[in-house]
Each structure stands twice: as structure tokens, then as C-alpha cells.
Amino acid sequence: MRLISQPEGAVFIMFSHPRLMKIVDQLSGQSPRSVTIALGELFPLNEEQLRSQWEELASGTSLTQTRLTIRLIRAQQQCMTCLEKYHPSNGEIRCPHCGGAGAKILAGEELYVESTEARDE
Ligand SMILES: [Zn+2]
Secondary structure, eight states, rough: OOOOOOOOOOOOOOOHHHHHHHHHHHHHHOOEEEEEEEEESSSSHHHHHHHHHHHHHHHHHHHTTEEEEEEOOOOOEEEEETEEEOOOOOOSSSOOTTOOOOOEESSSOOOEEEEEEEOOO
């Protein structure tokens, strides 16, 4: 039996996010006991994806034993028409107050190390 060959593009490859790669790279020099990473709601990775990429990147490094905590940052936008601040829900970008489409993102695109806890020596 032969399998029908898949078109090349169908091969699924998961790329690690460059910002996360940089974080892992910086942390591997410290090998902390635990780390808290702040993740914005609008960041292209969700919590689960971030965790699985972390595990992939950390494997084989000094971070294998590091406990990862993810703190989600709620998205906030400000309407450029009425200047009201609001939480964009379900990908809705229109202002719930005036229906304006132009908004500035105030929070939600973050990915950074919030804190680390050093290993007891
Ligand atoms: Zn508005």
C-alpha cells in the first residue's frame, strides 16, 4: 500500500517565536529555579503554545528544571475617536462606546521576563 504524497506545504513545522528564543537564551546563562513570563493577550502565542515552545527550547539546556509561570496580561485599547479605553473581546476591534474602528493598543502585546527566582546554592 502506498500513501498518497502530501504537497510540500502541508508539512507542519512549529517555529519558535524569536522573542521567546531570546528570552530562553538569556535565561540559560542564569538557570533560575523558576521564572515568570508576562504574556499579553494579543501576543501571537497563547499560554499553551508558549508553554510548549518553552519546553522545546529549554530541553537540553540548563532550564530543563526551571519552573515556568505564565502571567497573562489583559489587552486594553483606547479608541482614537472618543478616547474611551476598552477590552477588545473576541477579536472585536471596534469601540463599544462609539463604534469607531481606530484604536491604539495600550496593553496586550507583551512578552517579557517578569521575575526569576534564583536556585539555592
Ligand atoms: Zn470610541
